[in-house]
Amino acid sequence: MRPVYMVSGGVSKFEKARPDATFQKMVKESFDYAMNDVPRLKRHMIDGSVVSYFSDHFTRQLMAGIMATDYLGLCPKPNKRVEGGGATGGLCFQAAWEAVASGRMNVCAAYGFETMSHVPTWKGNEFIALASDVNFDYPVGGFYSGYYAMMVNRHMHEFGTTVEQLAMVSVKNHMNAYFNPYAQKRRKLTIADVRDSEMVAYPLTLLDICVMSDGAATCLLADEETAFRLTDRPVRITGVGTGTDMMRMSDRPHGEVILAPNEKKSDYRKLKYPGVHSFRAGRSAGLQAYRMAGITDPIREIDFVELHDAYTSSEIQTYEDLALCKYGGGGKFVEEGHPFMPQIDYGLKLKKRGTIPVNPSGGLIACGHPVGATGLMQAVFAFWQIQGSIRKHYGDGELQLAKANRGLIHSHAGTGTYVTVSILERGW
């Protein structure tokens, strides 16, 4: 395998609805933005591409991938669609990494999109719930917010996590997004606002849950030699990991914790793992990526994280899977302030702010979640953070971290069925 770099990225701003554009045009907007940011890259230098979208139901256009590809003028070069639920974008990013790492391509484009506005919200929830077993789970009342609510109720029972701790994640991510012009929801909230908003699936309220979006994102990846020819600030992808788990969360085992390098067996004497409170796929993906990147103490060795916060609860669960804290410590981790940005006033009293900022962009909860684009959007925002080019791309430098040499991106599907983790580092 050879080193792989990200050389550019672009996002077509996520919106509730984009009736003015088809999916091809949204992809083109993000692709053109990425191309314009590396003028030395000409389209003929792109050897092939990977495309991602989650649901054929939302698109109602089979083989939409090739239609995005031909719109970009990338035929007759290699292309394929990558799909894996909510982790579709993360899997697409890693598929492009594979194409370059293997030597098959020197430059590979990864782009993804989703058009969720084409059906009303509750029909959209039905489409998403079809990503649960249609024999046993969907017909009982298939609803992803319900599934995540059951998981967090068990997490609260097991570890004492509180709804106020969940609400703090929402306050944090919405406030970060306040400074991100790409975000769909830019709002200053209080814990009370989150708790007082409409109950969707007990204990998750409307503001604990991400929204549906239309949008697209593009990442451009290249081998080392090409990367340094194109830009003097390429970002190296030093670790990739992909984990899986059983589709039905009721089938998950109740066994032993898969230990991170900074944990020991005695940390978890009584914990049955993963049960429905933790994501074994997330832990597995994280550990693979850490091993490849040579990370043994993630909280000290990583500067920031962009993770898949489809729910405030899953952000807390994911802190633990990624070993940013011990299993069970996720609620305290946010309460103490560790994942908050050091420079932003959240209107909260925080003891230890900014140990490791999580979702500096605002995450899915505030930026939106056009499924096939989401994992790629995270890569673009992390790329700009590491490049130090947040001010250039956001038109506002508030979210630029002083130290952003190494970031982690995390994409997550189903009730934790596919999870990807990739490590991005300053390459120059």
Add this chain to the structure above:
Amino acid sequence: MAKKNPTKLASASTRVEELMTGTTVFNVPLPQDLKRLKTMSPIVIKHPYLVEYIHSYGQDSPFFAGLSNGKLLGTRCRKCNYTYATPRLACVTCGRETEWVELPQEGRVHTFTTCYFGSEEFLKETPFHLVLVEFDGVDTLFLSRLLGPERPEDIRIGMKVKARFRRNSQLKPTDVYFVPGE
């Protein structure tokens, strides 16, 4: 003179309900000047997307036959001595074919939620409670609905529940549901 506390007549969220109905339109005007086309509003149409889908429960079929006869069936791997509450005909640990076994009809709430919204298909049934049920001697959980308690605050993790069955089977997993036990 303005009143100190004028009655609030409308808030920012005062809106008429958006409907998915509309008017049939067959033609739209086109400007003479083609340069103006790029500023044209998008044309949005609506059409149905319905299918009658033939779904086979395949190797899971006996589970549904069990429900229509008041029995809850799971599967067991004899080699691993591992029992699946939601049946699967292949053991995930050793790969062997599993055997059908009858599950107990009493268990405990492993976790729960109350759905106030849901997928369109189930929206009219909200609010409803979802539970994952754990059974003694069974290694995995079972997703079902809980009837009886009114509010989520009335449900406790660990509380005893027992299975009930629809008299007229619909051949759906909702043919079984749970109610609080003793």
